Amino acid sequence: MTSTAQAAPMEILDDDRPMRPAMLRGWRRRCPACGSGPMLQGYLKVRDHCPVCDEALHHHRADDGPAYLTIVVVGKLLTPLIFWVFTAFRPEPLVMAVAFSIAAVALSLYLLPRLKGMLVAIQWSRRMHGFGPSAD
Template identity: 40%
Template sequence: MSLSTDPTDESNARYDLPATFMACLLRGVLGRCPRCGEGKLFRKWLKPVDTCAHCQLDISGQRADDLPAYIGIFVTGHLLAPVIIALVTGFALSAMALLAIVIPLAVVMLIGLLQPSKGGVIALQWWNGMHGFRKERAGEPPA
């Protein structure tokens, strides 16, 4: 699909390209197509759609691999560290009680962060034109 910068061209009126990287990243984190922001990015929990239903962006070439899991581990660890420190210093909990609190909390946080981080990684790849995506910017002619 070719993009035209001509404002009278109907093909470019179907979707609005994100103006900034943060807008693109937000679309991905929210599970929306990074190009148009309208179509769903995922058909199942972690399975992206092959093509956006709204703008026909081919998403099948994305390569998120393990980066979303690393992001989830990093964020979970940094958010749970103060909680663990507070539980250890503020309460007289046994090791088993501490584990009974921290492990389920960590698992829930990791599962909750996987899809948004994968959407963000896919948006990052689209924004930078990586892995089969074409670099597209608002107001610029297509490459």
């Protein structure tokens, strides 16, 4: 009986911050709370507070997570593509190296801020690292 009484408040807390909308807002690099304020200041710097709803965002601990996720996603997308292009078309090695290097850099630069926004939004949604009720 005590375990259900203790679990109920956490379920209530989880319902008011659904993860999917927060992740979509983070992907768009918007505040996970209101969805309209910009989360990032510059390319990767997370703002201390949302300029629209004043939600504190300085608690995040994304650290190296976005970089690791970017490497994994870019590798998973480009590896089969490189194999397919090589076996189907047999391009010159230098042409293939240049083309896929440019593709890897462009895809990485596109994904990195979006994945960082998603990780910060997940932390906000799950009330991790100071985003909880005891946050300032």
